[in-house]
Amino acid sequence: MKLLFANLFLVLHILAIPAMAQNSYELNKGWFGSPIEKVKDSGVKISQPGYSLKSWKPAVVPGTVLTTQLENKEIPDPFFGLNNEKIPDIFDTGNDFYTYWFVKDFTEQAKAGEQVYLHFRGVNYSFEVYLNGKKITQERPEGMFLRRSYNITEALQKNGSNRLAVIVFPPDVVGEANGGQGGDGRIAKNVAHQYVAGWDWIQPIRDRNTGIWDKVIIEKTGKVNLKNPHVITMVPGIRKPGESQNPALIRVSTELENATATAVTGTVSYTIAGKTVSKTVTVKANGTMEVDLPELNLENPKLWWPHGYGEAYLYPMDLKFVENGVVSDQETLQVGIREIKAETNAHTNSKQIFVNGQKIFIKGANWIVSDAMLRFTDARYDAEIRFHRDMNLNLIRIWGGALTERPEFYQACDQYGLLVMQDFWGSGDCNGRWLDPKKKDDQWVRRQYPDDHGLFLESAADQIKMIRNHASLAMWCGGNEITLPQDIMFPLRDSILPQLDGTRWFVDYSNSDDMSFNFLGGNGDGPYGIQPLDRFFSHRTWPFNSEIGSVGVGDAVSLKRFLPAENQVPPIYNPLTRKEKVDPVWAYHKYIGYEQHLQPYGKIADMEDFGRKAQLVNFDQYRSMMEGFTAHMWDWYTGMMIWKTQNPWTALRGQMYDYYLDPNACLYGLKSGSEPLHIFLNRADSTVMIANNSFEHAYDQMMVLTAYDMQGNATSLGQSFVEMGPTTVRPILSLSKAIKEKALKEGMFLSLRLLDLNKKVVSDNFYWLADGEGQYSGLSSMAPVKPVVETKLLAKGKVAVTLTNAKGNPVAFFNRLSIVNSDSKERLLPVFYEDNYVSLLPGESKTVVIEYPTTSSKRPVVALEGWNVSEQFIPIKD
Structure with missing residues (x-):
């Protein structure tokens, strides 16, 4: 190991990045980039403000090499058709092809008594930093997940004009994308995500997501920098939402870093619910100390509850360090007061989750990543987590072949009341659980991946600090379908987590007996394909099933967004062979078959007909899946997690909404089956x-x-x-x-x-x-029906749509509502429907409230179409 565990916590003192500092901003615009093959000068020269960038192109930061190339139209959209095959793969090109310089000019000066920090929240995989002709990184940092922080006060130009230059190198081992899970598996030799070499739900990401993929932040403080605060809330007893509450206990600690050559005495304090707790401390010169503040018994607190059980209430908490009446540094957190525990249910022989003393039947999702090319935005996170809330789910598991999710993801989960199970970075596929002819190394070698165990532990400790304050974070998980190597798992479980968190259950891997005793043998999860509806009720699976999934193709409108016209051909089922004939582009996008399950609805005429009938199956599959588990809650089951609810690219399996955030009937079937x-x-x-x-x-x-x-x-x-x-x-x-x-x-x-x-x-x-x-x-x-549709604008971007089916009519069956552009009739996205795919009984009226984006000055219209209802467009009235 490159880093001994004994030195781990000492090293981490210099790696902290603030959640929301008093004076900080992102460097997220105005970057330029160039491949290393076109740049012959050194970083010292490139980072000098006068160096010419005339031949350089605009770069996307945060972003990857591919996102920069896509922005400059150097590659086609890899999510459309077979375009991904037109992009060179790093395994074939060599690493230099995707090694890039990124340069940013910015204005900043340090006033007397100020300290200026440069923070990187995520770079894949290693990098060097230069500022104003000086090399900032003495050694090349490695690791996709490890945050890095540098005090750049002395390196800033006196006139405030600065030039930052960063060269980013791909992982040393990129792995061959040979069609296996994680390709040949060698991508797992790095401390990085694994899906980028390809999986059964995605094609390979050609640059393996090389780049400055997460935020770059400039932070200004006084002499003392407040960082890595830690908030623990304890809620003893059994509580109920909405009641007057007994006190809750709040414990707060934080690190204080003094970057000056003299000791600093001041007051560290926090304020929550109108109560202030403080402590006077002295921080040694050029030192860092951790401060535990006095405990607070908060009277009658408003508690945080998972969705479906109560309000996910969040308190603002302000922390600050003050010297001689002047704020040196300040951060603001959103704190949910709750306590989460896990206990074994003796009847089911599986864990059950308690929040504030109440047991919660887990209705969960599996999540990969918001975007496979790491194009994250607050708005997209908010939309996706809101969709999960709207499905009446209460937990999201972050799959181990991807990331530690970003604070913005957790902020959305905090707000919408979604618990989170966070995997660390490993999978049974790449890390040696199974014999696999696609893998380069044998199981004995793969069980020791990654190569640098010390870097893994260092990264894990840092990521724990980054997200531990979020109320939504409920569980840590060692890895996906396999334990981590013992010299990683034991320090993580027995030392790092108790010291840095200590409040959450750690399960050693996603389908472990500790989570769910797998009395049926096998891997403890699945099945993953379409099922007869009665099977969800009659077939007993594992008592806390971490992965069970089904189909999820969108309708024709969704499919046309990424399928070329010549490939808009539906799969055709052959009852003799019991197989579907599938277009190669559908297959490339990982289509999972509906097999014979569309046949009872009649012969498929075209892709529109396929998409329409697929929605009937989608709705029924996920409604019945959740109802089947619910039918046996606390008897057979304590919870389940759907594999999976979203796709970070244009895949054709396991999704409640497509990559473009257009929901399909899976979402509303699940919403129905999961209602409280x-x-x-x-x-x-x-x-x-x-x-x-x-x-x-x-x-x-x-x-x-x-x-x-x-x-x-x-x-x-x-x-x-x-x-x-x-x-x-x-x-x-x-x-x-x-x-x-x-x-x-x-x-x-x-x-x-x-x-x-x-x-x-x-x-x-x-x-x-x-x-x-x-x-x-x-x-x-069925005879056709034309419902009466009335609209009423409730607020900007919010409309109530009332549908009425006249007495004497047949049922107006399975009606899809959409908000569309008034001219092009294209759907606006994302749109949030109180309900959809609704059916109207004879003589019945239903009102559906819809929220939509208001990016155009021209008001959109409501579109309606159903099984026996012809498409119509209805203006939105005041």
């Missing part, structure tokens, strides 16, 4: 069940069960008041006989509803059921 108080049909035995995932007893819920035929005629199947205890599920009655009789000829519709005492619908679940032959024969002969 939910009435549903057990697809294995046709039993009506009710689940209550709240902490409150649900009294006086009117259950209304109604069958509809294809002409819209209704038959009552029962109506009665029911009650449900908190965090429980139970069967109510069987509809097996009624469904068999009424669906026999051409199928049927089934409406299951719960209404409160004010007759307000609190759960609305609408099924379409096949005929006696397993076909949806009645759907093909």
